[in-house]
Amino acid sequence: MTSQHADNVPVIEDWSHLLDGKVAVVTGGADGIGKGISLLFAAHGAVVEIVDHDESLLKETVEAIQELGAKAYGFVADVRDADQVTEFKHEVMKRHATVDVLVNNVGDYRPLVRFLDSSPDSWKEMYDINLHHVFLVTHAFLQLMIDSGGGSIINVHSVEGMRGYPGDPVYGAMKAAVNHFSTCLASGYGRNGIRVNGMGVDLTQTTQVDYISGYEDVEHLWESWAPVGRLGWPEDQARVALFLASDLSAFVTGHNIPVDGGSHAGGGWFFSPDAKRFVNRPKGL
Numbered sequence: 001m002t003s004q005h006a007d008n009v010p011v012i013e014d015w016s017h018l019l020d021g022k023v024a025v026v027t028g029g030a031d032g033i034g035k036g037i038s039l040l041f042a043a044h045g046a047v048v049e050i051v052d053h054d055e056s057l058l059k060e061t062v063e064a065i066q067e068l069g070a071k072a073y074g075f076v077a078d079v080r081d082a083d084q085v086t087e088f089k090h091e092v093m094k095r096h097a098t099v100d101v102l103v104n105n106v107g108d109y110r111p112l113v114r115f116l117d118s119s120p121d122s123w124k125e126m127y128d129i130n131l132h133h134v135f136l137v138t139h140a141f142l143q144l145m146i147d148s149g150g151g152s153i154i155n156v157h158s159v160e161g162m163r164g165y166p167g168d169p170v171y172g173a174m175k176a177a178v179n180h181f182s183t184c185l186a187s188g189y190g191r192n193g194i195r196v197n198g199m200g201v202d203l204t205q206t207t208q209v210d211y212i213s214g215y216e217d218v219e220h221l222w223e224s225w226a227p228v229g230r231l232g233w234p235e236d237q238a239r240v241a242l243f244l245a246s247d248l249s250a251f252v253t254g255h256n257i258p259v260d261g262g263s264h265a266g267g268g269w270f271f272s273p274d275a276k277r278f279v280n281r282p283k284g285l
Protein backbone atom coordinates (compact mmCIF):
# COMPACT_ATOMS: atom_id res chain seq x y z
CA MET A 1 0.00 0.00 0.00
CA THR A 2 1.33 3.45 -0.81
CA SER A 3 1.54 5.93 1.99
CA GLN A 4 0.99 9.64 1.66
CA HIS A 5 3.55 10.00 4.40
CA ALA A 6 7.22 9.45 3.82
CA ASP A 7 7.53 7.75 7.20
CA ASN A 8 9.66 4.91 5.83
CA VAL A 9 12.12 7.15 4.02
CA PRO A 10 15.27 7.36 6.17
CA VAL A 11 15.63 10.76 7.81
CA ILE A 12 18.89 12.54 7.03
CA GLU A 13 19.69 14.55 10.15
CA ASP A 14 23.03 16.01 9.14
CA TRP A 15 23.74 16.51 5.45
CA SER A 16 27.38 17.31 6.14
CA HIS A 17 27.89 13.97 7.93
CA LEU A 18 26.05 11.50 5.73
CA LEU A 19 27.71 8.43 7.30
CA ASP A 20 27.67 9.41 10.97
CA GLY A 21 27.87 6.35 13.20
CA LYS A 22 28.39 3.96 10.26
CA VAL A 23 31.13 1.36 9.93
CA ALA A 24 32.53 1.12 6.40
CA VAL A 25 34.86 -1.59 5.10
CA VAL A 26 36.95 -0.57 2.07
CA THR A 27 39.20 -2.99 0.18
CA GLY A 28 42.28 -1.47 -1.43
CA GLY A 29 41.66 1.73 0.49
CA ALA A 30 45.30 2.72 0.90
CA ASP A 31 45.74 4.29 -2.53
CA GLY A 32 43.88 5.54 -5.60
CA ILE A 33 40.10 5.43 -5.71
CA GLY A 34 39.87 3.37 -2.50
CA LYS A 35 41.87 6.02 -0.67
CA GLY A 36 39.61 8.77 -2.01
CA ILE A 37 36.58 6.81 -0.82
CA SER A 38 38.10 6.13 2.61
CA LEU A 39 38.95 9.82 3.15
CA LEU A 40 35.51 11.06 2.11
CA PHE A 41 33.63 8.41 4.10
CA ALA A 42 35.69 9.26 7.20
CA ALA A 43 35.07 12.98 6.68
CA HIS A 44 31.34 12.13 6.62
CA GLY A 45 31.53 10.44 10.01
CA ALA A 46 32.13 6.78 9.18
CA VAL A 47 34.65 4.62 11.00
CA VAL A 48 36.60 3.22 8.06
CA GLU A 49 38.11 -0.26 8.17
CA ILE A 50 40.65 -0.44 5.36
CA VAL A 51 42.18 -3.67 4.13
CA ASP A 52 45.15 -3.36 1.77
CA HIS A 53 48.25 -5.39 0.95
CA ASP A 54 50.56 -2.35 0.88
CA GLU A 55 51.56 -1.83 4.50
CA SER A 56 53.31 1.53 4.16
CA LEU A 57 50.60 3.17 2.02
CA LEU A 58 48.00 1.78 4.41
CA LYS A 59 49.75 3.36 7.39
CA GLU A 60 49.97 6.71 5.56
CA THR A 61 46.26 6.70 4.66
CA VAL A 62 45.09 5.68 8.13
CA GLU A 63 47.26 8.43 9.64
CA ALA A 64 45.95 11.00 7.13
CA ILE A 65 42.39 10.15 8.19
CA GLN A 66 43.26 10.28 11.89
CA GLU A 67 44.92 13.68 11.37
CA LEU A 68 41.55 14.96 10.11
CA GLY A 69 40.13 13.97 13.50
CA ALA A 70 38.26 11.06 11.90
CA LYS A 71 38.45 7.32 12.58
CA ALA A 72 40.11 4.62 10.51
CA TYR A 73 41.82 1.29 11.11
CA GLY A 74 44.11 -0.56 8.73
CA PHE A 75 44.62 -4.28 8.25
CA VAL A 76 47.33 -5.66 5.99
CA ALA A 77 46.03 -8.52 3.86
CA ASP A 78 45.81 -9.82 0.34
CA VAL A 79 42.08 -10.00 -0.35
CA ARG A 80 42.65 -12.81 -2.87
CA ASP A 81 43.42 -15.10 0.07
CA ALA A 82 40.41 -16.60 1.89
CA ASP A 83 42.23 -17.09 5.21
CA GLN A 84 43.46 -13.50 5.25
CA VAL A 85 39.94 -12.23 4.51
CA THR A 86 38.62 -14.29 7.44
CA GLU A 87 41.33 -12.85 9.72
CA PHE A 88 40.37 -9.35 8.59
CA LYS A 89 36.71 -10.01 9.32
CA HIS A 90 37.54 -11.24 12.83
CA GLU A 91 39.64 -8.13 13.42
CA VAL A 92 36.75 -5.88 12.32
CA MET A 93 34.31 -7.83 14.52
CA LYS A 94 36.53 -7.29 17.57
CA ARG A 95 35.90 -3.55 17.18
CA HIS A 96 32.33 -3.41 15.87
CA ALA A 97 29.09 -5.31 16.24
CA THR A 98 27.92 -4.07 12.84
CA VAL A 99 29.15 -3.30 9.36
CA ASP A 100 27.00 -0.87 7.41
CA VAL A 101 28.92 -0.31 4.20
CA LEU A 102 31.20 -2.56 2.16
CA VAL A 103 33.21 -1.23 -0.77
CA ASN A 104 34.84 -3.90 -2.93
CA ASN A 105 37.36 -1.73 -4.72
CA VAL A 106 40.45 -3.88 -5.43
CA GLY A 107 41.04 -4.64 -9.09
CA ASP A 108 43.71 -4.42 -11.76
CA TYR A 109 44.03 -4.71 -15.54
CA ARG A 110 47.75 -5.52 -15.28
CA PRO A 111 49.50 -7.37 -16.71
CA LEU A 112 47.59 -6.57 -19.88
CA VAL A 113 47.72 -9.73 -22.02
CA ARG A 114 46.22 -9.78 -25.51
CA PHE A 115 43.73 -12.61 -25.80
CA LEU A 116 45.73 -14.60 -28.38
CA ASP A 117 48.74 -14.50 -26.06
CA SER A 118 46.75 -15.34 -22.93
CA SER A 119 46.55 -18.69 -21.12
CA PRO A 120 44.59 -20.43 -18.36
CA ASP A 121 47.16 -19.03 -15.91
CA SER A 122 46.62 -15.43 -17.04
CA TRP A 123 42.82 -15.92 -17.02
CA LYS A 124 43.07 -17.18 -13.44
CA GLU A 125 45.16 -14.14 -12.48
CA MET A 126 42.51 -11.79 -13.93
CA TYR A 127 39.80 -13.75 -12.10
CA ASP A 128 41.63 -13.61 -8.75
CA ILE A 129 42.37 -9.89 -8.77
CA ASN A 130 39.05 -8.70 -10.21
CA LEU A 131 36.31 -11.13 -9.21
CA HIS A 132 37.25 -13.87 -6.72
CA HIS A 133 37.90 -11.44 -3.84
CA VAL A 134 34.58 -9.68 -4.49
CA PHE A 135 32.91 -13.02 -3.73
CA LEU A 136 35.24 -13.72 -0.78
CA VAL A 137 34.84 -10.37 0.97
CA THR A 138 31.11 -10.08 0.27
CA HIS A 139 30.59 -13.63 1.53
CA ALA A 140 32.58 -12.80 4.66
CA PHE A 141 30.53 -9.70 5.57
CA LEU A 142 27.02 -10.18 4.10
CA GLN A 143 25.50 -12.12 7.02
CA LEU A 144 26.91 -9.63 9.51
CA MET A 145 25.42 -6.77 7.48
CA ILE A 146 22.03 -8.50 7.37
CA ASP A 147 22.17 -9.17 11.12
CA SER A 148 23.08 -5.50 11.65
CA GLY A 149 19.81 -4.45 10.04
CA GLY A 150 21.11 -3.98 6.50
CA GLY A 151 23.57 -1.85 4.63
CA SER A 152 25.05 -0.84 1.32
CA ILE A 153 27.53 -2.79 -0.82
CA ILE A 154 29.39 -0.92 -3.53
CA ASN A 155 31.37 -2.83 -6.12
CA VAL A 156 33.92 -0.74 -7.95
CA HIS A 157 34.44 -2.24 -11.39
CA SER A 158 35.05 -0.62 -14.75
CA VAL A 159 33.35 0.91 -17.72
CA GLU A 160 35.09 -1.98 -19.53
CA GLY A 161 32.56 -4.26 -17.84
CA MET A 162 29.76 -2.24 -19.45
CA ARG A 163 31.06 -1.83 -23.01
CA GLY A 164 33.22 -3.81 -25.42
CA TYR A 165 36.87 -3.70 -24.38
CA PRO A 166 39.13 -4.84 -27.22
CA GLY A 167 42.36 -4.56 -25.16
CA ASP A 168 41.74 -7.56 -22.90
CA PRO A 169 38.40 -9.34 -23.23
CA VAL A 170 39.19 -11.46 -20.15
CA TYR A 171 39.56 -8.36 -17.94
CA GLY A 172 36.38 -6.94 -19.51
CA ALA A 173 34.55 -10.18 -18.75
CA MET A 174 35.66 -10.16 -15.09
CA LYS A 175 34.48 -6.58 -14.65
CA ALA A 176 31.17 -7.42 -16.37
CA ALA A 177 30.81 -10.27 -13.88
CA VAL A 178 31.24 -7.86 -10.96
CA ASN A 179 28.65 -5.60 -12.61
CA HIS A 180 26.12 -8.45 -12.90
CA PHE A 181 26.97 -9.90 -9.48
CA SER A 182 25.95 -6.51 -8.04
CA THR A 183 22.59 -6.63 -9.82
CA CYS A 184 21.88 -10.24 -8.84
CA LEU A 185 22.92 -9.78 -5.20
CA ALA A 186 20.73 -6.68 -4.99
CA SER A 187 17.70 -8.52 -6.24
CA GLY A 188 18.32 -11.38 -3.80
CA TYR A 189 18.95 -9.44 -0.60
CA GLY A 190 16.93 -6.23 -0.88
CA ARG A 191 14.35 -7.69 1.49
CA ASN A 192 17.13 -8.15 4.04
CA GLY A 193 17.89 -4.45 3.96
CA ILE A 194 20.92 -4.85 1.71
CA ARG A 195 21.42 -2.52 -1.24
CA VAL A 196 24.06 -3.36 -3.84
CA ASN A 197 25.27 -1.11 -6.63
CA GLY A 198 28.30 -0.99 -8.90
CA MET A 199 30.46 1.78 -10.26
CA GLY A 200 31.88 1.54 -13.79
CA VAL A 201 35.07 3.54 -13.47
CA ASP A 202 37.00 5.16 -16.29
CA LEU A 203 39.49 7.99 -16.90
CA THR A 204 40.54 8.42 -13.27
CA GLN A 205 44.07 9.42 -12.31
CA THR A 206 45.62 6.88 -9.93
CA THR A 207 48.87 5.00 -9.46
CA GLN A 208 47.46 2.14 -11.51
CA VAL A 209 46.08 4.22 -14.34
CA ASP A 210 48.37 7.17 -14.92
CA TYR A 211 46.84 9.57 -17.44
CA ILE A 212 49.40 12.31 -16.77
CA SER A 213 52.95 10.92 -17.12
CA GLY A 214 53.82 10.76 -20.78
CA TYR A 215 50.60 12.51 -21.77
CA GLU A 216 51.62 16.07 -20.88
CA ASP A 217 51.57 17.21 -24.52
CA VAL A 218 48.00 16.03 -25.16
CA GLU A 219 46.24 17.95 -22.38
CA HIS A 220 44.27 19.82 -25.06
CA LEU A 221 42.76 16.54 -26.30
CA TRP A 222 40.72 15.92 -23.15
CA GLU A 223 37.84 17.74 -24.81
CA SER A 224 37.74 14.94 -27.40
CA TRP A 225 38.48 12.07 -25.02
CA ALA A 226 35.86 12.72 -22.38
CA PRO A 227 32.48 14.39 -22.80
CA VAL A 228 33.04 16.33 -19.57
CA GLY A 229 36.30 17.60 -21.07
CA ARG A 230 38.66 16.68 -18.25
CA LEU A 231 40.52 13.94 -16.44
CA GLY A 232 38.80 12.36 -13.43
CA TRP A 233 40.17 12.09 -9.89
CA PRO A 234 39.60 9.68 -6.98
CA GLU A 235 37.43 12.41 -5.40
CA ASP A 236 35.05 12.17 -8.39
CA GLN A 237 34.63 8.45 -7.71
CA ALA A 238 34.39 8.96 -3.94
CA ARG A 239 31.45 11.35 -4.28
CA VAL A 240 29.42 8.74 -6.16
CA ALA A 241 30.43 6.08 -3.62
CA LEU A 242 29.24 8.41 -0.83
CA PHE A 243 25.87 8.77 -2.55
CA LEU A 244 25.59 4.97 -2.89
CA ALA A 245 26.74 4.35 0.70
CA SER A 246 24.43 6.86 2.33
CA ASP A 247 20.68 7.18 2.71
CA LEU A 248 20.72 9.61 -0.22
CA SER A 249 20.41 6.48 -2.37
CA ALA A 250 18.02 4.59 -0.06
CA PHE A 251 15.76 3.76 -3.03
CA VAL A 252 18.56 2.77 -5.43
CA THR A 253 19.74 -0.83 -5.74
CA GLY A 254 20.91 -3.23 -8.39
CA HIS A 255 22.36 -0.56 -10.64
CA ASN A 256 25.73 0.09 -12.17
CA ILE A 257 26.65 3.72 -12.62
CA PRO A 258 29.35 4.60 -15.13
CA VAL A 259 31.57 7.11 -13.34
CA ASP A 260 33.59 7.95 -16.37
CA GLY A 261 33.27 11.58 -17.40
CA GLY A 262 30.75 10.39 -20.00
CA SER A 263 33.06 8.03 -21.92
CA HIS A 264 30.45 5.25 -21.91
CA ALA A 265 27.57 7.50 -22.91
CA GLY A 266 29.55 9.14 -25.66
CA GLY A 267 31.21 5.93 -26.90
CA GLY A 268 31.96 6.05 -30.59
CA TRP A 269 31.62 9.81 -30.89
CA PHE A 270 34.60 12.12 -30.57
CA PHE A 271 34.81 15.88 -30.45
CA SER A 272 37.07 17.06 -33.24
CA PRO A 273 38.87 20.29 -32.28
CA ASP A 274 39.54 20.86 -36.01
CA ALA A 275 35.99 20.32 -37.23
CA LYS A 276 34.61 21.85 -33.98
CA ARG A 277 31.91 19.23 -33.82
CA PHE A 278 31.39 15.56 -32.94
CA VAL A 279 32.58 13.00 -35.45
CA ASN A 280 32.21 9.24 -35.57
CA ARG A 281 34.95 8.56 -38.09
CA PRO A 282 38.74 9.03 -37.96
CA LYS A 283 38.63 12.25 -39.94
CA GLY A 284 36.60 15.30 -38.92
CA LEU A 285 34.64 15.73 -42.15
Ligand SMILES: NC(=O)c1ccc[n+]([C@@H]2O[C@H](COP(=O)([O-])OP(=O)(O)OC[C@H]3O[C@@H](n4cnc5c(N)ncnc54)[C@H](O)[C@@H]3O)[C@@H](O)[C@H]2O)c1
Nearest residue numbers: 028031032033052053078079106107158203204206207208
Ligand atom coordinates in the same frame (compact mmCIF):
# COMPACT_ATOMS: atom_id res chain seq x y z
N1 LIG B 1 41.70 4.46 -12.35
C1 LIG B 1 40.89 4.18 -13.37
O1 LIG B 1 40.69 4.99 -14.30
C2 LIG B 1 40.15 2.86 -13.39
C3 LIG B 1 39.54 2.49 -14.61
C4 LIG B 1 38.78 1.33 -14.63
C5 LIG B 1 38.65 0.55 -13.48
N2 LIG B 1 39.28 0.93 -12.32
C6 LIG B 1 39.05 0.07 -11.14
O2 LIG B 1 38.96 0.86 -9.96
C7 LIG B 1 39.46 0.12 -8.83
C8 LIG B 1 40.53 0.94 -8.12
O3 LIG B 1 41.56 1.21 -9.06
P1 LIG B 1 42.71 2.30 -8.82
O4 LIG B 1 42.97 2.90 -10.16
O5 LIG B 1 42.39 3.15 -7.66
O6 LIG B 1 43.92 1.30 -8.48
P2 LIG B 1 45.30 1.52 -7.64
O7 LIG B 1 46.16 0.40 -8.11
O8 LIG B 1 45.77 2.91 -7.82
O9 LIG B 1 44.86 1.25 -6.15
C9 LIG B 1 44.50 -0.06 -5.76
C10 LIG B 1 44.63 -0.25 -4.25
O10 LIG B 1 44.33 -1.62 -3.96
C11 LIG B 1 45.40 -2.23 -3.25
N3 LIG B 1 45.46 -3.65 -3.65
C12 LIG B 1 45.79 -4.13 -4.86
N4 LIG B 1 45.74 -5.48 -4.85
C13 LIG B 1 45.37 -5.84 -3.61
C14 LIG B 1 45.14 -7.09 -2.98
N5 LIG B 1 45.29 -8.24 -3.65
N6 LIG B 1 44.76 -7.13 -1.68
C15 LIG B 1 44.62 -5.97 -0.98
N7 LIG B 1 44.84 -4.75 -1.52
C16 LIG B 1 45.19 -4.69 -2.81
C17 LIG B 1 46.63 -1.42 -3.66
O11 LIG B 1 47.69 -1.55 -2.71
C18 LIG B 1 46.05 -0.02 -3.75
O12 LIG B 1 46.01 0.59 -2.47
C19 LIG B 1 39.96 -1.21 -9.42
O13 LIG B 1 38.96 -2.19 -9.28
C20 LIG B 1 40.21 -0.89 -10.88
O14 LIG B 1 40.14 -2.03 -11.72
C21 LIG B 1 40.04 2.06 -12.26
